Amino acid sequence: MSADAPLERRAVISGIGQSAVGRRLGRSDLDLTVEASLRAVADAGLTRDEIDGLATYPGMGSGTPGFAGPTTPDVQDALRLRLNWHDGGGEGPGQMRAVIAACLAVGAGLARHVLVYRTVTESTAQGSGGRQGIGGGGGSGKLPRFSGFLQWTLPFGAVSAVNWIALVAQRRMHEFGLTREQLGEIALNGRRNAAANPAAIYREPLSMEDYLAARTISSPLCLYDCDAPCDGATALVVSHVDYAADAPHPACQVNAVGTALRGRPSWDQFDDMTTMAARDAGASLWERTELTPGDVDVAELYDGFSILAMVWLEALGFCGRGESGAFVEGGRRIALDGELPLNTAGGQLSGGRLHGFGLLHEACLQLRGEAGDRQVPGDPEVAAVANGGGPIAGAMLLTRAR
Amino acid sequence: MTASGPPIRLLPRTDGEGGFFWTSGADGRLRFLHCADCGRLAHPPAPRCPSCLSPDVAPRPVSGRATVHSFTVNHQQWIPGADPYVVALVTIDEQPDVRLTTNLVGVDDGEVRIGMPVEVVFEQHEEVFLPLFRPLGEEARPLGEKDSDPTLPPTGGTGDRGPR
Numbered sequence: 316m317s318a319d320a321p322l323e324r325r326a327v328i329s330g331i332g333q334s335a336v337g338r339r340l341g342r343s344d345l346d347l348t349v350e351a352s353l354r355a356v357a358d359a360g361l362t363r364d365e366i367d368g369l370a371t372y373p374g375m376g377s378g379t380p381g382f383a384g385p386t387t388p389d390v391q392d393a394l395r396l397r398l399n400w401h402d403g404g405g406e407g408p409g410q411m412r413a414v415i416a417a418c419l420a421v422g423a424g425l426a427r428h429v430l431v432y433r434t435v436t437e438s439t440a441q442g443s444g445g446r447q448g449i450g451g452g453g454g455s456g457k458l459p460r461f462s463g464f465l466q467w468t469l470p471f472g473a474v475s476a477v478n479w480i481a482l483v484a485q486r487r488m489h490e491f492g493l494t495r496e497q498l499g500e501i502a503l504n505g506r507r508n509a510a511a512n513p514a515a516i517y518r519e520p521l522s523m524e525d526y527l528a529a530r531t532i533s534s535p536l537c538l539y540d541c542d543a544p545c546d547g548a549t550a551l552v553v554s555h556v557d558y559a560a561d562a563p564h565p566a567c568q569v570n571a572v573g574t575a576l577r578g579r580p581s582w583d584q585f586d587d588m589t590t591m592a593a594r595d596a597g598a599s600l601w602e603r604t605e606l607t608p609g610d611v612d613v614a615e616l617y618d619g620f621s622i623l624a625m626v627w628l629e630a631l632g633f634c635g636r637g638e639s640g641a642f643v644e645g646g647r648r649i650a651l652d653g654e655l656p657l658n659t660a661g662g663q664l665s666g667g668r669l670h671g672f673g674l675l676h677e678a679c680l681q682l683r684g685e686a687g688d689r690q691v692p693g694d695p696e697v698a699a700v701a702n703g704g705g706p707i708a709g710a711m712l713l714t715r716a717r
Numbered sequence: 718m719t720a721s722g723p724p725i726r727l728l729p730r731t732d733g734e735g736g737f738f739w740t741s742g743a744d745g746r747l748r749f750l751h752c753a754d755c756g757r758l759a760h761p762p763a764p765r766c767p768s769c770l771s772p773d774v775a776p777r778p779v780s781g782r783a784t785v786h787s788f789t790v791n792h793q794q795w796i797p798g799a800d801p802y803v804v805a806l807v808t809i810d811e812q813p814d815v816r817l818t819t820n821l822v823g824v825d826d827g828e829v830r831i832g833m834p835v836e837v838v839f840e841q842h843e844e845v846f847l848p849l850f851r852p853l854g855e856e857a858r859p860l861g862e863k864d865s866d867p868t869l870p871p872t873g874g875t876g877d878r879g880p881r
Contacts, residue, residue: 448795460730466739467761470847471820472723473804474795481789482806482818489787489831533804534790583806583818584760588787 321603326418327566327716329428329554330359331679336514336547336667338438345385347548348434349393355550360563361428363394366552368426372413372433373405379449381440382670384433384548400426408574408596408709409617409702410671415572415709417553427555433672434548441544448474467583477541477620479582480704481533484622486588488535491637493625495535499526500643501621501657502539502664508651509661511689516543516667540621545667549676559716565683566716570697573600573710582705589637590626592708593701597630600699600710608632611712612695613681614655615674618662623704628657631699631710656691671702675711682715720803720829722820724796728845734762737776742839742846749815751777760815781837783807783850786816790826803829807850823851 332354334347356363369387377383387403390396400420408415410433417429449465461469473479487493503523509515521539529538559566575595578585585591601607608631616627625639633655634642643649649657660666660677667673678698680686694715701710731739738761741748749758752766753773765772788805803821808814821829822838835850 446793458725458727460728462730462733462735466729466735468818469727470729470845471804471818471849472791472795472802473818474723474727475793477793478789478791478804479818481791482787482804485789486787486831531790531792533793536789583816584814586814588806 321571322422323415323418323569323572325422325556326553326569327556327559327562328551328569328679328713329558329562329566330355330357330361330552330564331676332356332358332550333514333676334548336516336545336669338516338545339442340436340546341439342436342546344381344434344436344548345389345393347436347546348385348390348432348550351434351548351550352390352394352430352432355552356430358564359428359552359554360561361552363396366394366396366428366430367398368400368417368420368429368553369396369398370402370413370417370429370431372403372410374403377405379437379440381435381437384435390432396430398426400429408572408576409707411572411700411702411709411711414551414553414675414711415574418569418572421553421555428558429553430550431553432548432550433670435668435670436546437544437668438546446475446544464581475533476704477533477536480620480622481536482583483588483591483626483705484535487622487625487637490589491640493640495527496523497640497644498535498540498621498625499523500646500649501618501624502526504643504646504649505618505658505662505664505666508659508689509665511687512660512666515661515665516545517661517665536620536622539664542619542663542668543665545669547667547669547673549669549672551672551675551679556716564685567679567682567713568716570606570712570714571600571604573597573603573708575599576706576708580706585706590630592703592706593623593626593630596701596703596708596710597627597632600712601632604712606697606712610697611655611699612693613659613678613691613698614657615659615678615698615700616657617671617674617702617704618658618664619668619704621664624658624662626704627701630708631701651689651691659686659689659691674702675700678713682713720820720824720826721800721822722802722840722849723791724799726842726847728842731844734764738762739845741776742841742848745839746778747781747837747848748776748778749809750774758809758812758815779809779811782810782853783817783835783837784810784813785821785829785831785833785835787831788821788829801826805829805850807835817848820849821851822849
């Protein structure tokens with residue numbers, strides 16, 4: 316590696332692990348995290364004594380119940396880790412920020428093997444009730460007052476990301492002629508792929524008729540445009556590249572990261588409501604690599620809502636601005652044996668809302684050739700992974716280490 | 718159905734930099750922070766003009782006219798039994814890169830279109846005057862006892878808007 320190569324190329328993903336994934340598992344977030352972490356450390360051919368870095372997203376006290384997972388102090392203490400570097404937080408290039416931070420820490424010599432995890436217990440937290448809006452449902456008594464960004468949306472009942480993202484989808488229908496059938500292709504593709512993923516939340520077949528008949532959540536988005544809350548933890552080990560040859564499984568080389576946010580950091584003031592931060596993160600990814608969109612063999616693009624995967628298809632240059640509807644039409648191009656296999660484990664729509672890290676985990680499985688019945692044919696060598704929606708976006712390009 | 722708004726209003730704080738915005742409707746006018754040096758509006762409010770960094774910024778009334786940039790009809794019952802309501806993103810006529818997330822009221826939710834011209838109408842809750850928007854040039858249709866006159870003082874607690 317030349318001295319002026321991007322620093323993230325000093326990092327590989329040497330191990331991956333996932334806990335049980337499911338609906339209302341009733342297990343604690345720390346329990347799930349420890350399970351995933353021990354699997355990832357073993358998968359990397361390491362012991363916990365060799366882990367000297369720890370990172371997570373979004374860290375302490377963030378979001379609605381079941382969203383944040385355990386803090387790094389919780390996990391450090393549960394595993395009695397001796398750390399040279401640790402980091403947990405929610406501000407940065409999406410959920411990916413924890414992995415990117417780990418890559419930079421490894422590249423800077425602050426740590427050699429960083430355990431990175433993301434855990435959700437939203438299904439258990441929501442119980443038998445529905446998904447909550449941000450700010451809670453009201454109830455009795457004096458309601459809290461809001462400041463910061465939420466003051467601009469909550470008073471108008473725009474209480475959930477589904478409302479904010481629906482504005483993006485509607486605008487894309489207006490500007491680009493996007494149709495609900497095209498949106499539905501993302502959901503149908505995820506469901507087809509989930510059938511070959513034993514850990515997926517929804518595996519029964521989904522037809523376009525089923526999709527179009529589903530109840531509206533926030534128009535034009537329906538139930539199947541929204542991801543499936545679940546419980547589960549994903550862990551990765553980010554190691555220095557000189558460990559790659561010793562790792563028992565093929566290491567996944569970090570080729571480039573996309574971290575830019577050049578527009579306004581806002582859900583409703585961003586200059587282009589059809590793209591938002593994905594545009595900037597995608598552009599900055601390609602500024603850091605000699606690879607091109609045509610080199611990508613498999614894409615794991617954030618689908619917290621179906622429309623976001625379409626936004627990412629354009630933001631990462633797989634098609635032109637406004638062209639993702641036509642790109643996915645009919646579903647062939649994005650199928651497992653298509654020109655750009657997309658969300659091969661079912662994405663979050665059918666695989667479960669592991670909040671970006673499920674996509675990272677699957678990208679590594681595909682590059683390692685270990686994806687079983689859903690393995691993309693032809694030994695994929697380059698994977699693109701993207702996380703986030705609205706003003707939150709991060710992207711990563713992974714290659715099979717040689 | 719004719720749109721009104723969500724069944725419960727979660728309210729903003731009015732003691733910070735955004736305070737003037739939320740209480741501005743007391744005299745029926747919508748205001749944004751205006752820069753005396755470069756003439757641009759800044760939203761959300763900021764300590765200096767984010768465009769030219771001038772400290773010479775102060776609230777200034779605007780026409781209250783806007784254009785629908787995007788919208789969504791919320792059907793999810795965040796509160797059980799709630800009717801659908803229209804959340805819109807509108808651009809202010811004076812400066813189209815200033816947007817507000819808001820509700821459209823007094824319009825059938827099936828008739829809302831991107832590009833539709835709208836005008837502000839305020840809904841008071843305690844000291845807060847929420848800027849909502851209705852189709853330009855239409856008289857406010859009665860939405861409930863309180864909403865029929867947006868300048869009336871509050872008659873009840875948060876979100877209590879009488880029968881619809």
